[in-house]
Amino acid sequence: MDRRTTIKWMLAASAAWPAWRTAPGQAVHGTALLRPPAAPGYGTDPDLVTPHKRGEFWPLTLSAAQRRLAAVLSDLIIPADEHSPSASAIGVVDFIDEWVSAPYPAQQRDRPIVLEGFAWLEAEGGRRAGKGFAELDAATQSAICDSICAAERAAPERREAAHFFALYRDLTAAAFYSSPEGRKDLGYIGNVALTSFEGAPPELLKKLNLA
Amino acid sequence: MPFVTPKSQQRAYDVIVVGSGAAGGQTAYTLCMEGARVLMLEAGRRYAPESETAMFQTPDMAPLGGVGTPQKPFGFYDATVDGGWQVPGEPYVRTTEDHGGRFDWWRARMLGGRTNHWGRISLRNGPYDFKPKSRDGLGFDWPITYEDVAPYYDKVELLIGVYGSNEGLENTPSSPPGCLLPPPKPIVSDYLIAKSARGLGVPVIPGHRAVLTRALDHKRNPARIHPGNVRAQKILAADMQSRAPCLWATPCGRGCSIRANYQSTTVHLPPALATGNLDITTDAMVYEVTLGAGGRATGVNFVDRTTGRHEHASARVVVLAASACESARILLNSKSARFPDGLANSSGKVGRYLMDTVGSDVMGQVPRLESLPPLNEDGADGHQYYMPWWLYQEQLAGKLGFARGYHVEFGGGRHMPGPDTGAHLEWLTGGNYGAKFKQDVRRYYGSFVYFSGRGEMIPNENSYCEIDPGGVKDKWGIPVLRFHWQWSEHETGQAAHMQRTFGQIIEAMGGKPYKIETDGAKAIAPGGLIIHEVGGAIMGADPKVSVTNQWCQTWDVPNLFVSDGAVFPSNADKNPTLTIMAVAWRAADQILERMRRKEL
Numbered sequence: 127m128d129r130r131t132t133i134k135w136m137l138a139a140s141a142a143w144p145a146w147r148t149a150p151g152q153a154v155h156g157t158a159l160l161r162p163p164a165a166p167g168y169g170t171d172p173d174l175v176t177p178h179k180r181g182e183f184w185p186l187t188l189s190a191a192q193r194r195l196a197a198v199l200s201d202l203i204i205p206a207d208e209h210s211p212s213a214s215a216i217g218v219v220d221f222i223d224e225w226v227s228a229p230y231p232a233q234q235r236d237r238p239i240v241l242e243g244f245a246w247l248e249a250e251g252g253r254r255a256g257k258g259f260a261e262l263d264a265a266t267q268s269a270i271c272d273s274i275c276a277a278e279r280a281a282p283e284r285r286e287a288a289h290f291f292a293l294y295r296d297l298t299a300a301a302f303y304s305s306p307e308g309r310k311d312l313g314y315i316g317n318v319a320l321t322s323f324e325g326a327p328p329e330l331l332k333k334l335n336l337a
Numbered sequence: 338m339p340f341v342t343p344k345s346q347q348r349a350y351d352v353i354v355v356g357s358g359a360a361g362g363q364t365a366y367t368l369c370m371e372g373a374r375v376l377m378l379e380a381g382r383r384y385a386p387e388s389e390t391a392m393f394q395t396p397d398m399a400p401l402g403g404v405g406t407p408q409k410p411f412g413f414y415d416a417t418v419d420g421g422w423q424v425p426g427e428p429y430v431r432t433t434e435d436h437g438g439r440f441d442w443w444r445a446r447m448l449g450g451r452t453n454h455w456g457r458i459s460l461r462n463g464p465y466d467f468k469p470k471s472r473d474g475l476g477f478d479w480p481i482t483y484e485d486v487a488p489y490y491d492k493v494e495l496l497i498g499v500y501g502s503n504e505g506l507e508n509t510p511s512s513p514p515g516c517l518l519p520p521p522k523p524i525v526s527d528y529l530i531a532k533s534a535r536g537l538g539v540p541v542i543p544g545h546r547a548v549l550t551r552a553l554d555h556k557r558n559p560a561r562i563h564p565g566n567v568r569a570q571k572i573l574a575a576d577m578q579s580r581a582p583c584l585w586a587t588p589c590g591r592g593c594s595i596r597a598n599y600q601s602t603t604v605h606l607p608p609a610l611a612t613g614n615l616d617i618t619t620d621a622m623v624y625e626v627t628l629g630a631g632g633r634a635t636g637v638n639f640v641d642r643t644t645g646r647h648e649h650a651s652a653r654v655v656v657l658a659a660s661a662c663e664s665a666r667i668l669l670n671s672k673s674a675r676f677p678d679g680l681a682n683s684s685g686k687v688g689r690y691l692m693d694t695v696g697s698d699v700m701g702q703v704p705r706l707e708s709l710p711p712l713n714e715d716g717a718d719g720h721q722y723y724m725p726w727w728l729y730q731e732q733l734a735g736k737l738g739f740a741r742g743y744h745v746e747f748g749g750g751r752h753m754p755g756p757d758t759g760a761h762l763e764w765l766t767g768g769n770y771g772a773k774f775k776q777d778v779r780r781y782y783g784s785f786v787y788f789s790g791r792g793e794m795i796p797n798e799n800s801y802c803e804i805d806p807g808g809v810k811d812k813w814g815i816p817v818l819r820f821h822w823q824w825s826e827h828e829t830g831q832a833a834h835m836q837r838t839f840g841q842i843i844e845a846m847g848g849k850p851y852k853i854e855t856d857g858a859k860a861i862a863p864g865g866l867i868i869h870e871v872g873g874a875i876m877g878a879d880p881k882v883s884v885t886n887q888w889c890q891t892w893d894v895p896n897l898f899v900s901d902g903a904v905f906p907s908n909a910d911k912n913p914t915l916t917i918m919a920v921a922w923r924a925a926d927q928i929l930e931r932m933r934r935k936e937l
Contacts, residue, residue, distance in 0.1 A: 228406075304395070317395065319584040326523060
C-alpha cells in the first residue's frame, strides 16, 4: 500500500480530522437538501489513461445561482495574485459541483453541508444588507467570512457555518492545487522523467545545517 | 499458449496454480523455467500494465481530483481495478464493527493481484523472525531457519530487483554482494529526519524496495538464479533487458508501464509465458479443490466469471496461492466425507492464526522545511530510507511491556500537489483565507513529515476466519468467510510506543505533531487495514497443530500445496511480500524435486 495514501486514509478514517468530516448534515436552516440523482459512479474498472471531464460520470447538479455563489466564495478564498489566477478562473466551481454531485458516501456527507452553507450565506447577506451574498460589496462579504473562517473563534450559533467554511475552503484548495496553475504556484517541478536522481542539493543542505 | 479459456485448456498440466500475485507469480515462474507445464487460474480479469497504467496523469484529469472512493479506495489512478476492502457481489462477514475487533479484507480481482499496487517494500525476515517462540516464548516458530530461506531471498532479489544497503544491524540481514541495487539519494527531509532520529538513538538506513535504480545485470544474474539451466538463463536475460530502470517520477502504486518496479504482471509472468509452459485463465474464480480416490487432489472447480458456468481443471499437483484468506476459504469450502471440516484440515487449524501488521501513523509539520526553493523530490516514490527496529535487547530484557518490534516507514518532501495539499491547514493557519491563505499554502507545502510504524502481531486464538455459519454466499453461490479479530496488549502497547516515538522525533526536528494518541487501543489501525494479512494455513513441524510442512505441502494431501502468506506462522515487522516469494520459490523447488522423484 502506498504509504502517503495510507496515512491520509487512516487519519481521515480515525476521525483525527475535524468533526465535520463525519458529522451528519443536520437540516438547520430549512434548506431542501436535494440528494444528487442516483448514479453508479465510475465503477471499479474505469479507463485510467484517458483524461476525464467534470460531469462525465455523473450529472452536475448545482443551480446557476449556486454556481454563481460558489464562484464568488471560491475567489474570496483563493483570489488572483502575482503567482496564479483566482480559483474560479481555473474551473474550481466545476470541481465543487462534481464533488457535491458525486454518488459516493464521503461526498454525499459533504453535499448538505455545502448546500446549507450556501443557504446560510444567502440568509446572512439578506440579514446584513438585504442582498444575496454574491451581490454584497466586498467589505460585507469579507466581514461575513471573517465571522466563520475559524471554527475555534466562531460564535456558537455560527459553528455550523464555520464547519461549512472549513469544508468549502478545503474543496476550493483541493481543486486549485490539483490544477496545473496550482502546481506552478507551489513551484512543483516533478512528474517529469529523469535519467538520474541526485537528491538534495549540497548547497541547500549546507544552508539548512544538514550537510 | 498463454491466455486460454476453460475450453482451450489442455488436459495434461503438471501443476495448477491458483492466484497470480506474489506467490502465484513466483510459483509459476519457478516451475515453468524448470520445464513444468502450469495452468494459472486468476479470479480477476486480464491486466496489462504496459498499456493500462496511468503514469504521468495529474489529479486534474481524474474525477474528484483522484481521491479514493469505495470503487477505487487508494485513489482513481491506483493500479487496483476490481478491488478494495469491499468487492461488489463478494461480501464477507465479521463479528463486530468495533475498531478493535473488526477485520477488513482487501482483495484485488485482477491479474497480478495486489502486486500491481503494493508499496514495493522488500525486507528480509531476520534469524529471530523465524524462531520467535524460542526467543520469547510467544507464538510459533517456523519449521525453517533464516539460513534455509536466505538462498531464496538472494534469488528473489536478483530476479525482481531490490534497492537497499547492507548495514549489519541486529536481525536485519545483509544480502550477498551483487544482490541489491544502489539506494536512491536522500531528499532534504530524509536528512533532517535521520539527524533527529539518530539523536534519539533510532537508526536510519536506506530502505529496501523492489524498484530498479539501475538496470538489472542481465549478464550475471540469470546464471546465479538458474545455474545449469541455459534456456532459462537466456529467457530471463532477454526479459531483464526489456525492463527499464526507474525514471524518477510517478507513484509506484499506479503500477509501472516501463516495468521498473516489481509487479507479478511485469516481472514474473512475462518470462514464465516466454517458456511456453504457462497457460493463464483469467476470470476463473476457484472455490474448491477436488479430491480423488486415494486422498490426492485431482484439480480444482471454478466459476468462469464471463459465463457463470462451473468448470473443472485437473493436474498432478495443486498449489493454492490465492492470498492467505482466500486460500483458507478454498480449503474450508472443499468438503468431503474424508474432510468434513475442509480439505487438509485434520488439525482444525485452517483459517486459524490470522495476523496483520500493527500499524499506527503520525503526521507532523516542521518549520525548518517551510518555504524551500523548488526541488524535484519525486525520487523513487518514498521509503527511500527507513528505521529498522532498534530495541531488541531492551525488549528481551522485558523493559518495553510488549514483546515484538516494529520498523518505521517515513517520508516528506515536495511531492505532486493534489487535493490534500491545501486542505486541513486550519490547525496551522488559524483559519486564514484569501491572499494570506495562498501564502500559507506556499509556506507549508513540503513541510510535512509522515511516520508509519509497522510492527509484528503475535498470532492468537481469537483472530481467525471460518465459513460464515449464517450461510451468506457470494454472487456465485460460494460460501463466504466470517472474520474474528482481537489484538493483545503486545500489539496495542506497540502502537502506543510508536506514537510516543514519532512525537519525540518530530519534536526533535523542531516540528509539531498533528496529534499523538497514547491509548494504543485507539492508535492501532483496525485489522486488515495494513493489508499484510498472513496465516490461516500455517506451516509447522507437527501435523496436529499446523496445516503444512516446511515445504508448504499440506500434511493431509501430498499433492496439495499452499504457497502464499497463509503458511506464515508469525508475521515479523518486515513487510511479507519478499518472504512470500522466497518461501513460494522454495516450495516450487520442492515440487520440482518430488516430481522428478515421481512422488507427485
